[in-house]
Structures are given as structure tokens and as C-alpha cells.
Amino acid sequence: xxxxxxxxxxxxxxxxxxxxxxxxxxxxxxxxxxxxxxxxxxxxxxxxxxxxxxxxxxxxxxxxxxxxxxxxxxxxxxxxxxxxxxxxxxxxxxxxxxxxxxx
Amino acid sequence: xxxxxxxxxxxxxxxxxxxxxxxxxxxxxxxxxxxxxxxxxxxxxxxxxxxxxxxxxxxxxxxxxxxxxxxxxxxxxxxxxxxxxxxxxxxxxxxxxxxxxxxxxxxxxxxxxxxxxxxxxxxxxxxxxx
Numbered sequence: 476x477x478x479x480x481x482x483x484x485x486x487x488x489x490x491x492x493x494x495x496x497x498x499x500x501x502x503x504x505x506x507x508x509x510x511x512x513x514x515x516x517x518x519x520x521x522x523x524x525x526x527x528x529x530x531x532x533x534x535x536x537x538x539x540x541x542x543x544x545x546x547x548x549x550x551x552x553x554x555x556x557x558x559x560x561x562x563x564x565x566x567x568x569x570x571x572x573x574x575x576x577x578x
Numbered sequence: 579x580x581x582x583x584x585x586x587x588x589x590x591x592x593x594x595x596x597x598x599x600x601x602x603x604x605x606x607x608x609x610x611x612x613x614x615x616x617x618x619x620x621x622x623x624x625x626x627x628x629x630x631x632x633x634x635x636x637x638x639x640x641x642x643x644x645x646x647x648x649x650x651x652x653x654x655x656x657x658x659x660x661x662x663x664x665x666x667x668x669x670x671x672x673x674x675x676x677x678x679x680x681x682x683x684x685x686x687x688x689x690x691x692x693x694x695x696x697x698x699x700x701x702x703x704x705x706x707x708x
Contacts, residue, residue: 506605506687513691535687536680536704 476570478562488558491524491550492566496573500543504573509535511568517555519565524548532565583689583698584611584637586645587682588630588652590623592616598646598679606686613637625652630659634671642670642695644702646682670695676702 478490496504500523512519512532520529523543529552530537543549549569553561568574585602589595595616602612613636618624630645637643645660647653656673663671672695674681685702693701 502683503605506683509687510606510690533691534704535684535701539684 476566478559478566487552487554488562489550489552490562490566491548492569494543494545494547494549494569496569497545499545499547500538500541500549502539504569505535505539505541507573508565508568509533509538511564512561515553515555515557515561515564517553517558517561519551519553519558519561521549521551521565524550580692581639581641582610582692583641583685583695584613584634584639584643585682585686585689586630586633586637586643586656587612587614587616587678588625588633588645588656589614589616589648589678590625590652591648594648594678598682601679602682602686605683606690610686610689611637611639612682612686625655627655627659627662630656631662634659634663634667638667640670641689642672644685644689644695644698645671645673646676646678646685646702647673648678672699674699674702676705680705 476492519532521532522529587595587598595614599612599614613633615629615633645656660671681702685698688698688701
């Protein structure tokens with residue numbers, strides 16, 4: 476799991492985390508991820524590592540269509556005021572295997 | 579707590595409507611009001627305007643209500659139910675052009691973030707955009 480600020484002025488924050496969920500990124504994790512992403516003002520994009528396209532983390536239909544398999548690396552990129560908190564929170568969610576409740 | 583758009587599920591089958599509502603509650607959580615109706619009053623398959631109005635009342639939110647339907651009659655009866663609402667509520671209820679289960683889950687996910695009725699509808703309808 477990594478978390479770094481790519482630009483010195485803090486414009487873009489990136490992170491990556493291994494998807495440990497047994498079934499990969501299916502419907503229920505997708506809903507949890509989207510709901511959490513929406514709590515932040517930052518623009519947040521994610522992709523399965525090495526995929527060409529970045530996906531808006533706040534779009535539940537796009538996240539559900541991500542089809543990331545178990546053990547794939549998920550990359551997260553965010554920009555905006557609370558970008559660092561957003562990336563950290565999403566990494567926590569994925570690393571903790573999408574626990575129920577909380578958030 | 580902030581108001582969120584309510585979700586109504588209208589199927590010809592009560593079991594499908596209830597099962598869809600269960601999926602929404604379990605996957606999205608309890609912050610979004612979800613109501614459902616299905617079947618005719620005699621227990622057969624069908625949809626029923628008074629039951630739809632009742633479900634809209636149950637899911638009512640000042641932000642509005644998004645209705646997800648299955649086949650033909652569910653849509654026309656839902657539109658009729660909307661027509662029969664008090665005038666000030668009519669503009670706050672939309673029937674989404676979306677698959678019932680996926681549309682309900684996605685609409686509720688969008689609603690949970692506090693989105694407007696138009697945003698909720700747009701997300702549900704993304705599924706039928708292609």
C-alpha cells in the first residue's frame with residue numbers, strides 16, 4: 476500500500492492498494508467504494524493497475540464495471556482540497572476488505 | 579441527517595419488488611428510504627395505482643422520489659400514480675428508464691451521497707444509455 480503526493484504543491488495525490496476481496500471488485504464493494512468517494516470534494520479516479528482508463532470513483536456504474544480481480548492492484552488518484560484524505564480513506568476501505576458499517 | 583432522494587420499486591411481482599428493496603437496503607444502507615410494491619390486491623401478478631401511491635408516500639422526501647419499474651404496466655401505472663399526486667409533489671417524482679435491480683441499487687447509491695433527483699435519475703439511466 477502506498478500513498479504519495481506526486482506534485483510538491485499537493486495538487487495530485489496518488490495511492491495504490493491490493494484488492495484482497497475474495498470475489499474481486501463486484502457489486503457490494505463497488506457501492507461501498509462509491510459511497511465513500513462521494514463524501515469527499517476531491518476529484519477521485521481509480522483504475523486496476525495498468526489499465527488504460529481512469530474511472531471516476533464516484534460513478535457507481537463505472538466502478539461496478541471495473542471487473543478488477545482478486546489480488547489486483549488498485550490505483551487511486553485524487554485532486555482537490557481533501558485529496559489526501561480521500562485517497563487514504565479509500566485505501567483503508569480496500570485494504571480492510573470493505574468492512575460493513577462505519578465509514 | 580441530510581435528506582436524500584427516496585426510492586420506490588414497482589414490480590409485477592411482490593417478491594421481486596421486495597427482493598430488490600432488500601438488495602438496496604443491504605448494499606447501500608438505511609440512509610435512503612426505500613419502499614416497494616408489487617402484485618395486484620388479490621395476490622396475483624400486476625401493479626396497482628393506489629399501492630404505488632402508498633409506496634411513494636412511504637419513501638417521500640423533500641428531495642423527491644425516484645421510481646424503478648419492471649415491465650410495461652408497471653411504468654404506465656407508475657406514471658398514473660404520479661399524475662394523481664398533489665400538484666406540488668408531482669414535479670418531485672420521476673419514473674426512471676432503467677433496469678429495476680441495477681437501477682435501484684445505483685440510484686440509491688447516488689441518493690445516499692445527497693445528490694439531487696435529477697442526478698439520481700441520470701445515474702440510474704446511465705445503464706440504458708448505450
